[in-house]
Amino acid sequence: MIDRLWRLGSGMRLFMLIIVSSGESFRRLHLTIREIYFTGVLSMQIILVSGFFVGMVLALQMFYVLRQFGSPDYTGVVLALSIIRELGPVVTALLFAGRAGTAITAEIGLMKANEELSAMEMMAVSPIARVVAPRFWAGVISMPILAVMFSMVGILGGYLVAVPMLGVDDGAFWSQMQAQVDFRFDILNSVIKSLVFGVACTMIALFEGFDAPPTAEGVSYATTRTVVTSSLAILGLDFILTSLMLTV
Amino acid sequence: MTNNIVEIDNLSFGYKTRMLHKGINMSFPRGKVVAIMGGSGSGKTTLLRLIGGQLRPTKGEVRVTGKVVHQQNRSGLYDLRRKMGMLFQRGALFSDLCVFDNVAFPIREHTDLPLSMIHDLVLMKLNAVGLRGAHKMMPAELSGGMARRVALARAVALDPDIIMYDEPFAGLDPISMSVICDLIRTLNDTLGATSIIVTHDVEETFSFADYVYFVANGVVAAEGTPDDLRNSDLPFVHQFVHGEKDGPVPFHYPAPDYRAELMGYKA
Amino acid sequence: MERKAIDLWVGIFVVLGVAALFGLAMKAGNLTSNNLGDTYTLTAAFENIGGLKRNAPVKSAGVVIGRVDNIKFDPTTYEAVVALKIDKRFQFSKDTNASILTAGLLGEQYLGIETGGESVNLKDGDKISHTQDAMVLEKLISKFMFNKASEGTGDGKTTTESEPKAKSRL
Structure with a gap:
């Protein structure tokens, strides 16, 4: 318990350091752009493919349940709302933690084990500004973009299953959706959620990497911990954010 | 101003339960190659980190060019570090950058030189360590000796006043070892820098160092020129220089009485 | 060279992200239908609003012409005062009737407006006097x-x- 609190505290300290050093790393914008490539662009494949399949499966399931109640036209609404509000941000964040989060932890952990971070410090270059902050911002920027892509592709996948395959009416599919999905309350809240997940996931990955004992065993353990902690944080934060968004 | 570029004054460092250094005094005159020797775990590397300001001393101080290292703020510390180059034990090359970019890293970070000038500078530094031909390779493709030479080229990229070496000979074959020895001496003399070497390789160090400090049990056990030390009567120095198994540094880690421990076992 | 390729990819990535957001807003969301543009505000008092919520649609003849802006409780009359934002293009007469209706049997509640016969129209800030409460099951x-x-x-x-x-x- 004490250990958890200690980790939370030093995680916050790292967060503050990143914020303070961000000005310095923004002057070298290509560092952040490079990291967006590694965290965002390279995660696109897994995000798009999973989004597509999640949308298809969801449409299939929803269609058969809704047909029992005589309203298969609602497939589009249920699909869009569940993907935009929940699955988009949450599944994207979980995949991101597995794909990009572990990569960040392993990379930072190995740089530390290899004394690269120490070497940088001795060259009067701040590792926080040079290595950590660009990765942080790349994660925070990539996550909402990936989540929005996931939602869009998911809805398209659902459309392909519902309309041509299951025979839901094309017009009803979209118009029911448009009547129910609100831009501010659903789409913007979804973006806000994924932003928060982006901060949490990237911070956890960076902290675990930074905190990892400089050994092979330490780094592998830290990588595992990144996935576990990120997943729990995402699901916990999702509940808090959802309840805030639904009550306000 | 004294002629010593680095001075260590009554320095103590350690953790709550164990003090690593107990009042160390050393001085490193400009232009000299000074070695710090001692057994494994005697806190030699820690001394380098104290000089570089990566650790704070518990007591006493380290002065670099007359400035107390641990009293500097961040920018002051970074100013001091810009005058230092450090060769890490495992090279610590950035594994995602090629040899050229590794050496160019400090130049790009601290200067606004045009690309052509950076290009020439990097190739000059690489030429000095004999690896100009390897500038496109990645660190993973280099042998241990080559990696250390690249790291050395990177450490001297900005022509530092102080070059620190952390175990520069560890894990090298004899040829690489003598290459590194030669490089340390020539770089020191051509750059007019001061070199601080932390090592436990007696023969190589004695062959080119100007002055040697022996560290044991947290204090400076002996100091002098290599010739002085080779003929030293001090039991510790004698044991270390000649690599004897037992002596003031005991073979056995402190343990309870052997006989009592064997007999005292009760199932 | 490599840096250029990375920059290009990141550019594509960001453009795709913005396109996806745009697509979501237009195709799945109500940004197209919800874009009310200039609005004016009307109020209406109800004894019971049932399950009417903020941002619920205001419909006339089944077409969305506005949104419920906010709902307040008036402690002097013990009524719920509902503020509506109505698209400026649509004007309604003074004796307009506002009623709280339900979409389908169990659907969401919305506000239906039926215009009356008077020639004078309601202005910004006016109150709709003819109201019909929500049906409470x-x-x-x-x-x-x-x-x-x-x-x-x-x-x-x-x-x-x-x-x-x-x-x-x-």
């Missing part, structure tokens, strides 16, 4: 039960007459 059922009970005592003729009366009062 419990009241409906109790009314029905009450009528069923009275049906047992009286003759059939009075019951059929009283039924439409009760409905209109709801």
